[in-house]
Amino acid sequence: MKIIEFKWPKGFKSGAVHAGFKDDNKLDMCWLVSDEPCAAAGVYTKNQFQAAPVIVTKQNINQNHELKAVVVNSGNANSFTGNQGMKNTHTEAQMVADQLGVAPDQIGVASTGIIGKQLQMDLIENGIDHLTLSDSTDAPEAIITTDTTSKKVCVETTIDGKAVTITGFAKGSGMIHPNMGTTLSFISTDANIDGETLQSILSDKIISSFNQITVDGCMSTNDMVITLANGAAQNEPLTTTHPDFAEFESAFNYVLTGLAKLVARDGEGSSKxxxxxxxxxxxxxxxxxxxxxxxxxxxxxxxxxxxxxxxxxxxxxxxxxxxxxxxxxxxxxxxxxxxxxxxxxxxxxxxxxxxxxxxxxxxxxxxxxxxxxxxxxxxxxxxxxxxxxxxxxxx
Missing domain, CATH: 3.10.20.340 (ArgJ beta chain, C-terminal domain)
Structure with a gap:
């Protein structure tokens, strides 16, 4: 395994825009899209008031552990927004699905920001209309709130003699405390691995990474860590009996732990x-x-x-x-x-x-x-x- 400059794994593209949730033309909306449907896994906040995007994304992933894309906005959490908040999340997923020509249950949705305010759907529509797909790596900047910097980790390892990339980005500065998630984080990889195996790895490794950080003892309503794997590296399917399975686990854990430490380091107002x-x-x-x-x-x-x-x-x-x-x-x-x-x-x-x-x-x-x-x-x-x-x- 080696640490490399931040880039998307093969078969992934992204885009980021200023949709209008933040002042000063700051990026506040992004998406991460795979050329092909991905094996998907997720872990989510245990807060009793899970935000609408958490509920919808969890439902979509739990259907068959598959997603095509994730869309994220900052500046509005769409949390504690009742039935209207759920409708808005489904509408947002449908908008993205229409852009990509897939079913809405292939879309993960995430939001972060102020709790208790309805999502401004005109801004969502404006953002989706202007999102493009490229190798641009601006997405980490679009999801931050009180963060002083974006958080990103990228590694490359070898599976079956083929280069496999694991790329992660996260946000989190305040309202950080276990029990999963403690942040918004998105991991993408071009490894070939099925959704249930990916879910097992994520659920296991989250215990010693994101669930071992705290900033202020406050658990967010919106936290989730989502992982997408599109198989573009064309390695043999990773299973627990694969000779390189431990190597993939180790590299994946490095990304999770690295992101978790970056979140802890950037706790609101922190100096150490x-x-x-x-x-x-x-x-x-x-x-x-x-x-x-x-x-x-x-x-x-x-x-x-x-x-x-x-x-x-x-x-x-x-x-x-x-x-x-x-x-x-x-x-x-x-x-x-x-x-x-x-x-x-x-x-x-x-x-x-x-x-x-x-x-x-x-x-x-x-x-x-x-x-x-x-x-x-x-x-x-x-x-x-x-x-x-x-x-x-x-x-």
């Missing part, structure tokens, strides 16, 4: 990425939960922002969980500074610790000494800017 590594947990659930508890603690997030060496907040966050912890053999370190070993406070240089907290990436490592399982999670610091952004989001 926090990574929590947990070792020797009693089970995988404990390992993942403890890692998320660390990066999700407002006290720890504020500590990292203020470069304040109040490490006792880590002990508090660990003890608040129900994970099994060896109370006599706990170990904690921040970057290169060992703070606790065998549940005993170590002699360390406080000034050096504060210096470590000044980095733009801060690693917290915890050894629970309770088993053989490891976990990792990512988050960001809590800054004054986060409050400023969310105190005036509609302005």
């Amino acid at each position: 990425l926090i990574e929590a590594d947990v070792f020797h947990a009693a089970n995988q659930e404990d390992a993942n939960h403890v890692a998320r508890a660390i990066v999700g603690s407002n006290l720890i997030k504020a500590m990292i922002f203020g470069e304040d060496a109040n490490w006792g907040r880590i002990v508090q966050a660990l003890g608040q969980t129900e994970a099994k912890i060896s109370l006599d053999h706990l170990a904690i370190s921040i970057e290169n500074t060992t703070i606790v070993e065998d549940s005993t406070i170590q002699n360390f240089d406080m000034d050096e610790l504060r210096k470590q907290l000044g980095k733009d990436e801060v690693n917290i490592t915890v050894d629970l000494a309770a088993g053989e399982y490891n976990g990792v999670a990512w988050g960001c610091d809590l800054t004054y800017k986060y409050v400023e952004i969310n105190a005036a989001y509609e302005e």
Whole structure:
């Protein structure tokens, strides 16, 4: 596997336009289209108030795990919009289907932005009318909201001696918290793989990637991660018994994890990425939960922002969980500074610790000494800017 410059896999094209949802002529609508129907897989927010696009896209994919295209708008979430919101989503899918000459259930629809406002269908129609298909890679720019930058990862691997590309792009900055999705993200690949196998891989790998990030503990109504595979690489069908299956899984997981970390790093108002590594947990659930508890603690997030060496907040966050912890053999370190070993406070240089907290990436490592399982999670610091952004989001 190698990381390559962002491009679409073979057989995919895209387009992005300013439909009118955002000011200043910023891109706010895009689509990703395959020459041929794709195997499709998706995971979706567990929020009880799933937005209309989430419901419709999930229904379309669940029919036979196949899509031709995905269309996305930013600036309006089409969430908590009742029956009219559902009608608008179906209408949008039909408009795109008419443009491409396919059935509307071949279209995935996604939206992001303000909750509780009906979708302006004149803007949707205007956007679809002006969308074109090319090798342009502007689509990631069209889906961002409070993001400071677009998020994209592209890798190339080899299956049956043929080059296979996996390309992912995402948005997400606030209202980021498990349980799937935590973002809008779209993965495309030219690998030949059936929809059910693709769904199995996505559902498995999402657990240790997007479900291990948090920004503010708030779960969106619109989150989804969609994967499309069109088979244009012409490799032999990927199954669990294929000799290159593990290689594809590894490359796919790299894209998911890379995007998840980019979302965590760009948390609203953030200045630092926090990574929590947990070792020797009693089970995988404990390992993942403890890692998320660390990066999700407002006290720890504020500590990292203020470069304040109040490490006792880590002990508090660990003890608040129900994970099994060896109370006599706990170990904690921040970057290169060992703070606790065998549940005993170590002699360390406080000034050096504060210096470590000044980095733009801060690693917290915890050894629970309770088993053989490891976990990792990512988050960001809590800054004054986060409050400023969310105190005036509609302005």
